[in-house]
Amino acid sequence: MEQLIRKIESSLYKGFIDQNKPVSAQFKPKLLTNKNHESVLSTLLQELKTCNTFTFSVAFITEGGLATLKTMLYDLKLKGIKGRILTSTFLNFNQPKMFKELLKLENIEVRLTGEKGFHSKGYIFEHTDYYSLIVGSSNLTDSALKANYEWNVFLTSLENGEIINHFKNQFEDAWNAAIPLTEEWINSYNQHFELQPFIKQLTGNTFQINEKYLTNQLAESLSVQPNKMQSVALQQIKELRETGANKGLIISATGTGKTYLSAFDVRNFAPKKMLFVVHREQILKKAMQDYRKILGGNEDDYGILSGNSKAVDAKYLFATIQTLSRDQYLQEFTKDHFDYVLVDEVHKAGADSYLKVMNYFEPEFLLGMTATPERTDGFNIYELFDYNIAYEIRLQAALEEDMLCPFHYFGVTDFEKDGEIVDNATELRNLVSNERVRHIIEKINYYGHSGDQVKGLMFCSSKEEAKNLSISLNNAGLKTTALTGDNTQDEREDAIQKLEKGRLEYILTVDIFNEGIDIPFLNQIVMLRQTQSSIIFIQQLGRGLRKHDSKDYVTIIDFIGNYKNNYLIPIALSGDQSMNKDNVRRRTVNTDYIQGVSTINFEEIAKKRIFDAINNTNLSTLKTLKDAYLEVKNRLGRIPTLFDFIEQNSLDPEVIVGYSENYYSFLVKMKEEIPSLSDYEQAVLTMISKEFLNGKRMHEVIMIQELLKEQAISKESYLAKLNDYGTYVDEATIQSVENIFSLKFHVQNDIKKYGFKPVITNENGIYQFNEEVQESLRDSYFRGYIEDIANCAHNKSKKYDKTKPLTLFEKYSRRDACRLLNWPHDDSSTIYGYRAKHNTCPIFVTYHKKDEVETSQAYGDEFLAPELFRWFTRNRLTLDSNEVKTILSSKEAGLQIYLFTKKDDGEGSDFYYLGEVDIAEDTPKNETMPDGKGNLLPVVTMNLVLEQPVQYDIYHYLVEE
Incomplete structure (x- = not known):
């Protein structure tokens, strides 16, 4: 208690007397x-x-x-x-x-x-x-x-x-x-x-005129005007056409007004004849209604070409792809009959019917629209539009611009019985059992909906589940119906009308409502199936994101079972396609990235299932990497650089080189025809990629960049460049940099992998690449690889504090610690839990040990508070052991102690850096721990005081089971 009083007193002193007082931040007064x-x-x-x-x-x-x-x-x-x-x-x-x-x-x-x-x-x-x-x-x-x-x-x-x-x-x-x-x-x-x-x-204390009310009253007298996104997009489409382009692609999140946008552009273009192509007649009718609001004109100007209508002479023709692609209808038109052609949901354009239509017509301008251009079959949608992305806005940006209805996502625990949780193998009878039905009803009632009456859409895992679950829910008092691909278009429209009028509460479906359907009044989306892909997940979530007067937000309830693909949920919600496991974990722990008033919430058990899926899944399989690679290549129309993946919010370059040593060898695995590199050139690429791509220390990268400009640089000039960059500079770090390049730091396996010879030499205070590297750099192709790595490193370095070797709450391996703490050699294989060496002592703790860990190794390390950690030394030590004495005298000896922690072994070799620590007075004690054989082993415990309390989200992630 006395320690707590001192902390609060010092925090109040910092908050109310002197903001510069260096104290724990846990209890500091602050303004939110x-x-x-x-x-x-x-x-x-x-x-x-x-x-x-x-x-x-x-x-x-x-x-x-x-x-x-x-x-x-x-x-x-x-x-x-x-x-x-x-x-x-x-x-x-x-x-x-x-x-x-x-x-x-x-x-x-x-x-x-x-x-x-x-x-x-x-x-x-x-x-x-x-x-x-x-x-x-x-x-x-x-x-x-x-x-x-x-x-x-x-x-x-x-x-x-x-x-x-x-x-x-x-x-x-x-x-x-x-x-x-x-x-x-x-x-x-x-x-x-x-x-x-x-x-x-309003949500505060003031009032204002209700815009929705006025809009409804004045809708008949005011013309529809472009919103902010549409205005920007229209200007960009105009600028694209002014370059001479006759094709353009719009990538716009569901609910952001793509149809209105295209109608505004048609109005600007003023075509003599226009063709609008869709894949469903229901979408077609709605699109035609929207166009009439924008374009006006006579009713006879608008026509439909579908199975039920053949108005081929209309000025503005709205056609289903199924009908238009038939020769008997397609041949009725000359190739230049339409001077403006639009293709909606254009990510489907890889199908033969779409290609047939698009290859036939020769309009003055062709516009494609989609929310999800990504495809997994390798087909290049971008090539169809000459790589002209006229405008792009994804989910996060659309939320930030207040273009979509806010959502509250709840990842909830799926039904569990006798220790068995819903998974891929769960039988239908268990999916529709009375117990699971009660569980579903309990969750949808608890998390609720905005508006007077629930108007929901449930996505099921199969047609059988949808049909049987609908019956079970109806027997429980709900009003539901099941719709699948077996239902006619009229049956689907009838169900939607009943849902809108309140005669139904839920429509249960499998995938027919994933996209292309406009039901703006939906106020609850329920996901009762595993997430098969992030694309489908966003499509289904997007069904509820259209704004509507009847709701302030949409509730998304996702039942999370024991599915191996659970890791896709944070990927889909965040849009982070890096396939970096640490990024995915952080997106699950901290969901502040979601914009506006929308929130993402996971029940604790559901969150644990996602972490299990992340740990148990290889995110960098050949198929995953190849699909992502082809997506970026298709978008750019060329072989991408590593930096392109960063700019396109795609794969983390570290994931790529983790899979394939260097980018050259990765491209070879992608079967690209590229100029060959020598074995030594590949070794140099591997060395620079493995050591410096992560951006954790920029000293080496700056050296490389300077030597790419000049063949040699003096030590004085190099130090000046480091000072200009604003990073820390000391002799120990410079010696460490030299040891890295000379290969003195590395273990024998790495020396062999890196080509046996120093990459950069230091002779009489002059740094330069070795002669073989200098010769290779005359080849712009090889030089391009090196420059690409340096560009990526600069980008990645932004999340690290360049004034210090280590950045709080970032992740480091034992090897990283050896390098960044300026150890002359890579001693990571002998650190294990900790090691005091070179005036530093990094401590590495795996917080949750595996059940199968030997009892003699199952140390009881634990957080006592966000800024206080109870630590165990190695067993068979006492307070009189020299090793312990060295640590206990750290202050007097100038020994700096650093704490690194990871949740469990599923996180791999990287640990969160929690900062420098001091040993709390009077806490080191001789204690004992069992050896698993009925004996007790001596061990020393002590409390470590962190320089700053562990960040809230990381702290709870680490300590929770």
Whole structure:
């Protein structure tokens, strides 16, 4: 407790007296504004995750605000953590349906205050030894917690602190005078609640004219105008045509208005005849309606060519590909009959029917549109449009631009019975069992929906599941129907109309609604199948992303079973196609990358299943890498460089060289016809790729870049370049750089792999490539490989602190530590748990040991707090052992101790760097641990104090089972 008091005192000193005081940041007072990558929501979730109980006093609450907390509150319920919420009916802001959502929270007691003008916004969290408090401007709304510019103060206090007691007493007074929230109270409130169509209440304290209301009233008198994205895209298409291009490709996320965009461009182009090609008649009819809004004109100007209509003379013809591709209809038109042709969902254009039509017509301009141009069959969509990407906006950017309906994604745990979890082999009878049906209903009710009535779409794993599950859900009281590829177009349209009118609550399907269908009123998407590809995942999620007056957000409920492809979920949600396992883990742990008020939430058990899938899956198989490679090659129309993969948000170059030593050998495996390199040239490429591509230390890369400009550079000039770059410079680091290039640092296997001879030499203070490398660099092809690696390294170095050898919370291997701590040799194979050498002592801890680890190796290392770590030395040591004495005298001896930790062996060889540590006074002790044979082995334990508390998301990722 005394240590805690000192920490809080020093934190308060830093917060209120001297901001430059170097103290632990754990309890530092701070301002939460939703800016600078730290939202009110992330801090709120952090406090909820670690508290013993919590208290909220908030005037205004929305369904979206509750949605952001529901997963956390569910996990807290499983742990027995309870809380209280005090709210009100002030200004009639809180909706009756929101109060119903509050009643679903079984571990939360809710009361309503009658306090006049109740306008508080405070969140109190009780921890084991202290309290924390968030108070300021944020109500419990998704905008206030994640998007709005807010001012909230975060404070920490001991139980006897006057401020926290003042807040607690104020809350208790209001709480005791308040009435409980009940079903009866909600029914009464609902009867007296007055909707206000002209005025809408915002998530703060102000009001403004309801734009939706005015838009509806004035829609007939105002012409439709391009939105921000469409205006930019139209300008880019215009500029493309001005270059003489007659083809262009639009890549635009589902729901961003591609059809309207194309109609605006047709209006600008003013063709004599236009052709719009789609793959379904239902889409065709909707597209024609949208075009009429934009283009106007007589009804006779518009016509349909499909199985049911043959209006071939229309000025604006909308045709299904199935009908148009038949010779009897295609031959009715001359090749130049249409001066403007549009192809919707153009990623399907690899099919013979599309190619037949596109090769036949010769319009003045051809426009293709798609949300997902990626294909896995190697067909090059980009080539069809002469590699002219007229405009591109993907999901994250569209959310940031507020072009889509916000979503709250919930990765929930699928049904489990007798220890068996839904997986690829689960039989149909278990997928539609009464227990699973109850589980599904429980989850969809808990996570809810925006709007008055649920209008949902469920994606199932098979036709049989869709049909049988629909029957089971109907027997349980829901109104559902199953639609598959066996149903007619009329049956599909009829079901959609019933869903819109409330006569159905859910449509269950397999994949017929993945794309090309416009159901903007959908407010809940349920995924009851494994994720087969990130493309299909985004297509299905996208069904609910169109804005509609009836909803403020869409709920996505993803039932996560024991599927080997679970790793695709964070890949799809983040758009990170790097195939870097660490990136995928981070995208699962920290979901702050999602833009706007949208959120991504995983129940703890579901999250663990994703981590298991990441650990157990090889993300860099030949097929995976080849598909990604061909996608980038097709997009660019040439063999890509490594840096191209970074620019195209594709494979991590480190993944490529991890698979194939260097990029040249990778291209050979891709069967590219490229100029050959000698064995030694390949060895040099391997060395530079393996050692420097990661950008963890730029000293060597800067040396290489300078020698590419000049044949030689003096040590003085090199040091000046390092200083210009702004990185740290000391003699030990320069010696380490020289050891790397001379191969003195490397073990024998690496020396052989790198060609046996120094790549860069140092003679009399002059650095230069060896003669053989100099000769090879005269070949621009070989030089291009080296420059490419340096460009990638510069890009990757951005996430590292160039003023220090190691960057907090980034990942390093034992070998990285040897190099970056300037050890003269690679001693990584002998470090094991730790090693004190060269005035440094890196400690490497695998937090969760495998069950099969010998008892004598199952050390009890553990976090006691985010800034405090209990560490075990090797066994068979005591406080009198020389090895232990060296560590304990680290301060006096100038020995720097560094802590590296990884969750488990599934993470590979890399560890999170948690910073330099000090040994807490009076904590080193002689203890014992079992050897598995009935004996006890001596071991020394001590507490290590970190220079900075471990980042919230990484800390919980590491410690949780």
